[in-house]
Every structure is written in C-alpha cells, then in structure tokens.
Amino acid sequence: MTTSSSNLSRLTGLLRSTAGVLISLAFTFLGLLLVTFIIARVVPIDPVLSILGDRATEAQIEAERIRLGLDKPLWEQFGIYIWQALHGDLGVSIRTKQPVIDEIAQYFPATLELATLGTLFGVLLGVPAGVLAATKPGSLVDQFVRLVGLMGYSMPVFWLGLMGLLLFYGVLDWVGGPGRLDAAYDIMLEFEVPQRTGMILLDTALAGRWDMFFNAVSHIVLPAGILGYLSMAYISRMTRSFMMNELGQEYITTARVKGMPERRVIWVHAMKNVMVPLITVIALSYAYLLEGAVLTETIFSWPGLGSYITDALLVGDMPAVLGGTVVVGVVYIGLNMLSDLLYRFVDPRARA
Amino acid sequence: MTFSPALRRVGSAAIAALMLGAAPAALFAETPADTLVIADAIDDIVSLDPAEAYEFSGLDVVNNIYNSLIELDPTKPGELVAGLAESWSVSEDGLTHSFKMKSGLAFASGNPVTAEDAAYSLIRAVKLNKSPAFILNQFGWTADNVEQMVKAEGDTLSITTDKVYAPTFLYNCLTAGVASVVDKKLLEENAVDGDYGYAYLSDGSKSAGSGAYVIKSYKPKDAYFLEANPNAAVFKPTLAKVLMRHVPEAATQRLMLEKGDIDIARELTPVDVEGMAGNADVTVQQDVGGQIFYLSFNQKNENYKNAKFLDAMRWAIDYQAMADTFLKGSMVVHQAFLPKGYLGALEDTPYHLDVEKAKALLAESGVAEPKITLDVRNATDRMEMAQSIQNTFGQVGITVELNIGDGAEQLKRYRARQHDGTLQSWGPDYPDPQTNAGSFAWNPDNSDEGKVGTLAWRNAYDPGPLNGMTDAAVVEGDAAKRKAMYEEEQKIHRETSPFIVMFQIGYQTGRRANLSGFYTGGAIDSAAYWTVTK
Structure with missing residues (x-):
C-alpha cells in the first residue's frame, strides 16, 4: 500500500467517524x-x-x-x-419577556463558576482519598473514606447547606453569607467592574479588584465546598473501585516484582488505566453539578441555571425551561466529547 | 503520569485562596449606612412597567419609582394625600373630576411633570390593556374613548366617567400602580411603532417616574438596585440606595438578618420569628396584608344552597386553633370579605368551632352523609389548613376528600365552575372596598354563558339583593353611608353565601433594630422604602 492511499483511507475513516459523531x-x-x-x-x-x-x-x-x-x-x-x-433563538421567556438566550447568559456563568470549583474540590480530595483507600483496603483510612463517602451520598444537600451556613457563616464567621458578594460589593460590581465573563471571580481578578475577588471567594467557598463534598463522595468511591481492580492485574504484580517503588506503581502505572474510566466519572459529576445544583442554589441565593430552570418550570415558562434544557444538553454532549478527547490523550489504544 | 506536582500547586493555591477569602468576610459585616438592603422572594415580578406590574414585588418597585395624582400616606394607612395633584374637585353632575397639578415638579429625567403627562399615563395604561387595565376600565374607559374622557387642559387634568361613581372609589383607584404618572417625553422619545415606550421599559432596567427612587439595575430573580431620585418632591427618600436581593429561602433570610448582612427580611416563617426571639439586634414587625383565605362551594350542587348546611360548616372549623399553631403569625382569623384596613371591613369574628352546634345544624339541614371534594393547592400552609378542616368536618359528620394539585390547574377548574368545594385565597386589586364586593357579592348573570367571571359566578352563587347593594355602594357619594353599606353587605354575605372567609394574611417582617420607618403597605398599599432611616 502506498503512503498516499493510506493517507486517503485514514482521511476517509476520519471523515466517516466525524460524520457519524455529527449525525x-x-x-x-x-x-x-x-x-x-x-x-x-x-x-x-x-x-x-x-x-x-x-x-x-x-x-x-x-x-x-x-x-x-x-x-x-x-x-x-x-x-x-x-x-x-x-438559528440561535431560544425564544422569549413568557414570564420576564426577555430573550431566553440573554437570561441564560446571565445565569449560566454563576453556575459554571460554582460547579467548576465544586468539581475541582471533588477531584482534588476524592481521587487521592480513593487511591489511598484502595491501596489499604480494610484499613482505618479505607473505613474513614467509606464513611465520609456514605455521608456524602446520604445527607440531603438541603440540610447540609443550611447546617453549613449556620456553622461557618452564622456561628464561626469564616465565610461570606448567601449571594455572590456582600451587599456593599454587590452594588460596586454593577457599576465599577466590567462584566466580561459573568463569573465574578474571573471578572474581579481581570479588573484587578482583589478586595472584591476575595469577598467573592469567601462567598463561593461554602456552596462550592458542599457541592465538592457530594462530588468527592462519588469520585472517591469510584476511584477506589477502579484502583482496586487495576491493582489486582498482572502488570501491577510484574512491576512490583521488578522492584518498582510502590508510589510509582500506583500513581504512574495503575493510575494511567484508572484515568480512563475516571474521566467519564468526573465529566458526569461535573455535568450533574452544572444542572443539578438547584437546592444549593436556592439555599445560597445563587442566581444560577438550576434555579432558573426550576422557577421557570413552576410558573409554566416553557421557553425558559426548553432553553435551559438545551444548554444542559449541550453541556452534556460537550463534556462527553471532551472526555472522548481526553481518552485519546491518556489511552494510546483509543487513538487508533 | 506527572500530574501530582500540578495537583500540589493547584491544591496550595486553593488553600491559600480559602484562607485569604475567609479573612475579609467580616469586613462588611454591616450593610452600608446609606443603603437599605432587603431580602425577599422577587421571582414573581413580571414587569416593572406601571401599566403592567401587578404582582406584590413588582408593585413595591412601582410604588417607590412613580407617583400618582393622589397617594396613600404610608404612615397613616388608608389616608389619601396629595401626590402630583395639589387639589381636586368634582363637577355638579358628578361625571367630571378635575385635578390641578402641582407646579415646579420634575421627573427623574429632568422633564417637568405636567397634566399632559398625567393624561398620557392613563391613556397609555388603557390602550396597552395589560392585566391591571381593568381597574381603569371600570370608569367606562376603553381604548376607543379614553382620549375623549381623559384630557389635559393647561395645568389641570380632566377626567370624565361613564356614570356617577363614589368619588372615593375613583380616588382610591387612582392610587393603584396602574394609574402612576409616567414621563411622556422620555417614553415617546423611546417609543417603537407607537408602543408608548412599552418595549423601552420592558427589561425593567429603566424607569420613567418622579418617585423617590429610580431603577439603576434589575436582574430578574436575582436583585434590583434603586438610587435616590434627585428631583423627588412628593416623597423624598432618606437613604440614598436600595438593594433588593432575591433570597427565596426563609431560613437563609433569617440568618442574613441576624448576621447584619441585610436590613430587612420579608419572608420569615413563624419558626424563624420564634427562633429570633431574644436577639436584641433584630426585631419583628407584624401587620396584615390584603390577601384573604376562604372556602367556597359550587352551588351547582344543591346541598350548598341549603342555609343550615352552610351554617353547619361555618361552625365546624377550628379557626383559632389553626391561627395559634401552624399558621402562627402568618395568618389571623378574619371572617368577612373585606380585609382589615379597607373601608367598612368587619373585624368581628362570630364563628368558632362548635361541634355540637354544627351537628345539630347538619341534622336540621336534612343533608344525609354529606361528602365534599375539596380542591386544595399543593402549598404547605393550605394543605395543613385543609387537613384541619377535614378533621373537624369529620367530627361533625361531613366527609371531606382532598383533591390536592397544582395552583394553575386548580384555578382552571375553578374558573370553569368544575369544582365541588375549594380552598382559595384572594388579594384585592386596588385600595377600595368595591374590589372585593364586586367579586364576592356581585354576579348579575349566573348562567354558564355569563361572562361575569367574578368569584360569586365561579361558585354559581346568585347573590340576589347583594347585587343591588354592591351597585349602590360604588356610587354612594357620602363616605360614612358607603361604609355602612359595605358593613351591612358583608354581614348578609357571611351568613348566606357559599363562602366561608377564614383568615387574613399576616406579614412578619424582620428588621435590624437600628432601622425604623419601614412600611409594608399593609392590606391596601405597597411597600415604602423612602421613609426608612437607619
């Protein structure tokens, strides 16, 4: 086979798979x-x-x-x-008479900011916790991770949010209250900071308004932490299970027999294979937070997409519900495609 | 795999941000001294255009942004005071009312306030024909004739009505949000295809009034921000800014209030109020709103025409126990169709739970083993009320089956006269007794084809002599006589109609102790922000 015909067949294959994906x-x-x-x-x-x-x-x-x-x-x-x-027209909200696309552009960044930070917390804590639990099954660490995970699964987010607010905001005064900023900053934000992205952390940082940035951080830490906790519970359980499965494989035994340091066996050899299913888990958990944070948004008065869709549904504002659903659908599809791309990156077999 | 160092970097950055973020959280523990910060559920706002705004939250904004010819004094409930008009009079035939405008007043835009603006505002509201337009239509104004009936003559606005009405009826209606005076010049400059500036005002971020404040920004279901109007003359604001934050959760509002992050919490539950007792930094202000809660029965079912049976039901409800327990503070017992605060409202509460009396009345009625299907909206307080009623009716021997469902769906059944019994609420439309009399006690055409649509009609209730009494009261010129007429009407209605009015809504407003002068507007008006000091 000549090079050109091989290139051609690769191109046709690519086109065919792209067309398949698009369809x-x-x-x-x-x-x-x-x-x-x-x-x-x-x-x-x-x-x-x-x-x-x-x-x-x-x-x-x-x-x-x-x-x-x-x-x-x-x-x-x-x-x-x-x-x-x-044609990019999601209709006009029955309730507010504003174009749905404009409203979503207002609400989505708030959710994106919250869900991204929540997922970040979930991954940063959940993956190491899962790995640690898998390497020492049955140990105290494993039991602890399981307990924390179970609590994350079983505690209603509504209760968790209220208790979190009561403790960290009401009693300890460690974090800012509901809403994205304190009242004084809320007013300043409107008139003094150009809102390029709608994400307050980014906008205030870009404008160099660090006082406002840190105030926003103090407000987002708690809701993001609670979402992060839920996400962590899921991610740590899945990581543990994937890692346990990998650690029982022959190539791991081989690596250990060869005298490879345990850290390298776990974090390099096993982790590479764990990453493939884990990416899907993280992407799904991220997508879930992007559309499913309704209760958290309600308790923290967070003007996000979840409460937007729910409020719209309750008053029968169907253009808004449909618009929100389309955006969530796009997010799911986008995240799926992203995890597909990442597979190719971490798993050479997927590139073929 | 090399992401653990990266993880470490991200992790430490996150922790640093957490620590730095936590410290300044306390910097703005109190709200700014020149700003009133309120938390409320504001997702009911449909529009901030006075010709269209018709929900509680929307009318609160309109009340603070716009002035009317005549205003309600927030500090003296029910009292009419001069707004943009300095004086008013009525012609001898009672058909034409003249309003002489105050001189030297200006809108927030700087444009002078004239009689021309006042005429334009009423014409605009009638022609746009949005939900509250019917308040003005009552005077015989239609899109076709309003320009002949509402005219500016120099510094005087001349209003003609289709027949003679009680002057107080007209004045009260002119205090409603829909009669707010808008800036004609500004709206016409921004009008599109003769829409009277409707599109210009539609996103709620702009205003065209002369009231205490102007809108600086509005983000639906999130917040609105008002700034003092430098040209305000009728009511001058004390505080420079108002920030309203959408906080739907009552427990969250309470927490923010106790922390001092907001000045006023408007949606507290009895549980929150109880929990705040003993906190010297906050105080709870109690008053009543205009909404009343009632049971009504469809008289297509002959049982509900039986006076004894209706009476049995009136004595089979434990009004006080409900108001003292799960409704504590959020409702007060009220047993007449005019809410407390309205001209002529009956404040006595003759009915209470008396099972034996109810049983005797039921036996006398001859209705055997009565069974009621009661439509109830799926809201917690209503379901609790319905369960209490189901229980006490059961003790008397009346079986109640609850049909719990979505509010809009139940409203559809109610409007189509398809219900058996229903638990409903009703809020008055404008601060005149006619608003409820015309709905609870007026139904001149009780046929299914009747286009009356009043609450009486929905229950297939023919009010008989009350129709005439309602018609007479609305044209009675003597205010004292008018009051007596409504009192008499309510008495008859309460004893004979298939309506059982049970409660009037109570407002429990939490506020910081350093703040004073906040008026919710009670039963007849909207909230006033301009009177607040702190």
Missing part, C-alpha cells in the same frame, strides 16, 4: 428537544393563566394564547421551536 449529535439533540417539548406540553400548567393570573378575562386569555403561538397545532409549534433554536 448522532443531531439525533441526540432532536431527541432531547422532542422529549422536553412533549413533557412541557403534557404538564398540567397553563402558561397563559400563570402569566395573566386570576383576574384575566377570556378575551385577554385568548389574545395571550395567540400571541404565544399556543393556538397552533403541536407539530407546528415544535417545528417553529426547532427552526428558531437552530
């Missing part, structure tokens, strides 16, 4: 939109009544129904929605 992406999306759309129409919440309230006359209700396009057949409403979504 599956398109179907995933369409499926996501369809399911959410149907659920949105099946729930017994009348968006018109929830906007106009108890006093509206029949004529006002009818006019609003037409304005929102709810008088059209379902398939037509769905078609319009898909068409607009493809």
Whole structure:
C-alpha cells in the first residue's frame, strides 16, 4: 500500500467517524428537544393563566394564547421551536419577556463558576482519598473514606447547606453569607467592574479588584465546598473501585516484582488505566453539578441555571425551561466529547 | 503520569485562596449606612412597567419609582394625600373630576411633570390593556374613548366617567400602580411603532417616574438596585440606595438578618420569628396584608344552597386553633370579605368551632352523609389548613376528600365552575372596598354563558339583593353611608353565601433594630422604602 492511499483511507475513516459523531449529535439533540417539548406540553400548567393570573378575562386569555403561538397545532409549534433554536433563538421567556438566550447568559456563568470549583474540590480530595483507600483496603483510612463517602451520598444537600451556613457563616464567621458578594460589593460590581465573563471571580481578578475577588471567594467557598463534598463522595468511591481492580492485574504484580517503588506503581502505572474510566466519572459529576445544583442554589441565593430552570418550570415558562434544557444538553454532549478527547490523550489504544 | 506536582500547586493555591477569602468576610459585616438592603422572594415580578406590574414585588418597585395624582400616606394607612395633584374637585353632575397639578415638579429625567403627562399615563395604561387595565376600565374607559374622557387642559387634568361613581372609589383607584404618572417625553422619545415606550421599559432596567427612587439595575430573580431620585418632591427618600436581593429561602433570610448582612427580611416563617426571639439586634414587625383565605362551594350542587348546611360548616372549623399553631403569625382569623384596613371591613369574628352546634345544624339541614371534594393547592400552609378542616368536618359528620394539585390547574377548574368545594385565597386589586364586593357579592348573570367571571359566578352563587347593594355602594357619594353599606353587605354575605372567609394574611417582617420607618403597605398599599432611616 502506498503512503498516499493510506493517507486517503485514514482521511476517509476520519471523515466517516466525524460524520457519524455529527449525525448522532443531531439525533441526540432532536431527541432531547422532542422529549422536553412533549413533557412541557403534557404538564398540567397553563402558561397563559400563570402569566395573566386570576383576574384575566377570556378575551385577554385568548389574545395571550395567540400571541404565544399556543393556538397552533403541536407539530407546528415544535417545528417553529426547532427552526428558531437552530438559528440561535431560544425564544422569549413568557414570564420576564426577555430573550431566553440573554437570561441564560446571565445565569449560566454563576453556575459554571460554582460547579467548576465544586468539581475541582471533588477531584482534588476524592481521587487521592480513593487511591489511598484502595491501596489499604480494610484499613482505618479505607473505613474513614467509606464513611465520609456514605455521608456524602446520604445527607440531603438541603440540610447540609443550611447546617453549613449556620456553622461557618452564622456561628464561626469564616465565610461570606448567601449571594455572590456582600451587599456593599454587590452594588460596586454593577457599576465599577466590567462584566466580561459573568463569573465574578474571573471578572474581579481581570479588573484587578482583589478586595472584591476575595469577598467573592469567601462567598463561593461554602456552596462550592458542599457541592465538592457530594462530588468527592462519588469520585472517591469510584476511584477506589477502579484502583482496586487495576491493582489486582498482572502488570501491577510484574512491576512490583521488578522492584518498582510502590508510589510509582500506583500513581504512574495503575493510575494511567484508572484515568480512563475516571474521566467519564468526573465529566458526569461535573455535568450533574452544572444542572443539578438547584437546592444549593436556592439555599445560597445563587442566581444560577438550576434555579432558573426550576422557577421557570413552576410558573409554566416553557421557553425558559426548553432553553435551559438545551444548554444542559449541550453541556452534556460537550463534556462527553471532551472526555472522548481526553481518552485519546491518556489511552494510546483509543487513538487508533 | 506527572500530574501530582500540578495537583500540589493547584491544591496550595486553593488553600491559600480559602484562607485569604475567609479573612475579609467580616469586613462588611454591616450593610452600608446609606443603603437599605432587603431580602425577599422577587421571582414573581413580571414587569416593572406601571401599566403592567401587578404582582406584590413588582408593585413595591412601582410604588417607590412613580407617583400618582393622589397617594396613600404610608404612615397613616388608608389616608389619601396629595401626590402630583395639589387639589381636586368634582363637577355638579358628578361625571367630571378635575385635578390641578402641582407646579415646579420634575421627573427623574429632568422633564417637568405636567397634566399632559398625567393624561398620557392613563391613556397609555388603557390602550396597552395589560392585566391591571381593568381597574381603569371600570370608569367606562376603553381604548376607543379614553382620549375623549381623559384630557389635559393647561395645568389641570380632566377626567370624565361613564356614570356617577363614589368619588372615593375613583380616588382610591387612582392610587393603584396602574394609574402612576409616567414621563411622556422620555417614553415617546423611546417609543417603537407607537408602543408608548412599552418595549423601552420592558427589561425593567429603566424607569420613567418622579418617585423617590429610580431603577439603576434589575436582574430578574436575582436583585434590583434603586438610587435616590434627585428631583423627588412628593416623597423624598432618606437613604440614598436600595438593594433588593432575591433570597427565596426563609431560613437563609433569617440568618442574613441576624448576621447584619441585610436590613430587612420579608419572608420569615413563624419558626424563624420564634427562633429570633431574644436577639436584641433584630426585631419583628407584624401587620396584615390584603390577601384573604376562604372556602367556597359550587352551588351547582344543591346541598350548598341549603342555609343550615352552610351554617353547619361555618361552625365546624377550628379557626383559632389553626391561627395559634401552624399558621402562627402568618395568618389571623378574619371572617368577612373585606380585609382589615379597607373601608367598612368587619373585624368581628362570630364563628368558632362548635361541634355540637354544627351537628345539630347538619341534622336540621336534612343533608344525609354529606361528602365534599375539596380542591386544595399543593402549598404547605393550605394543605395543613385543609387537613384541619377535614378533621373537624369529620367530627361533625361531613366527609371531606382532598383533591390536592397544582395552583394553575386548580384555578382552571375553578374558573370553569368544575369544582365541588375549594380552598382559595384572594388579594384585592386596588385600595377600595368595591374590589372585593364586586367579586364576592356581585354576579348579575349566573348562567354558564355569563361572562361575569367574578368569584360569586365561579361558585354559581346568585347573590340576589347583594347585587343591588354592591351597585349602590360604588356610587354612594357620602363616605360614612358607603361604609355602612359595605358593613351591612358583608354581614348578609357571611351568613348566606357559599363562602366561608377564614383568615387574613399576616406579614412578619424582620428588621435590624437600628432601622425604623419601614412600611409594608399593609392590606391596601405597597411597600415604602423612602421613609426608612437607619
């Protein structure tokens, strides 16, 4: 086989796999939109009544129904929605009358900041804890990690958040309270700091406003710590299980027989293989925090995507719910693709 | 694999950030001296345009941003004071009202406040025809005729109504948010396709008023920020800034209040209030709001036309026990359709739980083994009320089956007259007794095709003579006579209608002890921020 024909076949292969990924992406999306759309129409919440309230006359209700396009057949409403979504238009929130895309641009950075920091905590603590537990199964350390993990699984986040607030904010005064900044800074932020990313830590750092930055840190530490704890519980359990599995493999015995230092056996040889499934676990946990931090956001008055979608659902603001869902879907798909890429990076077999 | 050194670097940076971050947390333990910081659930805001705002939180903002011709004095509940108009009079035929504007007043933009602006504001609200427009439509104003009926003549605004109404009825309606006076010049400069500046005001970040404050920023479901209006003249603000933070969780509000991170917490539960007792830094302000909670029964079911049966139910509810236990502080017993604070509201509470009396009345009624399906919204306090009612009705021999569901869905059934019994709440629309009389005790067309839509209609209740009494009270010019008419009407209604009014909502507002002068607006008005000092 000549080099050029081999290149050609590699290119065709690449194109084919890219096309496959794109097609599956398109179907995933369409499926996501369809399911959410149907659920949105099946729930017994009348968006018109929830906007106009108890006093509206029949004529006002009818006019609003037409304005929102709810008088059209379902398939037509769905078609319009898909068409607009493809053009980057997620519609207008029924409740606030603002473009959904603008609202999400406001809420998503707050969630992104919180979930990223939470995941960082989860990985930094969870991975070493899991590894430590796996290398000394049955030991005190293992029992401790298991206990901490179990508590993370079983304690309701609502309770954990309130207790955390009470202790660290209410009694000890170690951290800032609910919200992203103290009131004094909240006002300054609005007028003195250019909001480039919507993430306060980044924006204040970029503006060199370190006083405000540290105030923001003091506010995010607790909610991020609580999310980090939940994420840690999951990551440490999974790391332990993956690592136990690897440590029983023959190549590990071989490395040990060859006299390789234990640290190297664990952190280099075994870890390389643990990383492959662990990346998926971390990505999923990250995605979960990005869309599932509703209760934490509520307790900490954190203006994020989770509470945005939930509030919207409760008042029947379906464009907002659908818009939020699309963004979460994109995040899931994006993180999946990212973990695919990372596989290739850590596992040479995946590059073939 | 070489990420452990990297991990170490990230880890130490994180710990450093944690330590540094924790230290300055206490720097701003108190709120700024010139700023009022409030925590409330503000996700009910639909709009901050006075022609559209119609929710509690939205109307609070409107009240502080805009002025009306006549205002309610926040320090003296129910008392009308001059707003942008310095005096007003009514013509001999009672159809035309003249409002002479104060001179020398300006909007926040610097534009002068004129009679032209006042006329424009009313016309705008009627033509935009948003939810609260009906308050103005009551005077016979429609999109087609409003320009002939509301006119500016020099420094006087002239208002004509389709028939003679009680002047207090008109004045009270003019204090509602929908009658706020907007800056015509500013809105017309920013109008798109003749929309009266509706799009301009729609994102809530801009205002066009002459009130105590102006909006500096608004982030839905997050916060709004107001700044003192330098041109404010009707009500001058004491504090330079107001920051409202959306804090939906009551326990969180309480914690922030006790820590001094906010000045006012507006959504405290009885549990929070009890927990704060003994803390000298905070105090709780109690007053009542306008919302009332009631049971009503659909008279398509003949049982509910039986006077004895209705009476049996009135004596089969443990009003006081509910108010003293799970509703403590958040509701007070109230048994008439006009909430306390309204002209003519009946404040006596003749009914209490009397199982034997109720049993006797039930026996006299002849209704055998009554069974009620009670629609209840899935909110904690309502479900608790419903369970208490189910229990005490059970003691009397009335079986209650609870149908618990989403509020909007239940509202749909209620509006379609498909319920059997329902536990509902009702908040008045404007500070005049007609708002509730016209809904609880007025239904001139009880047919299914009737387009009346009042609460009486929804329950298929024909109020008979009360229709005429409602019509007469709304045109009665003598305020004392008018009051007596509403008192009489409530008495009859309470004894004969298929409505059982049980409670009026209570506000428990937590505030820092160093702060004073905060008025929630009680039953008839919205919150005033301009009076607050600290």
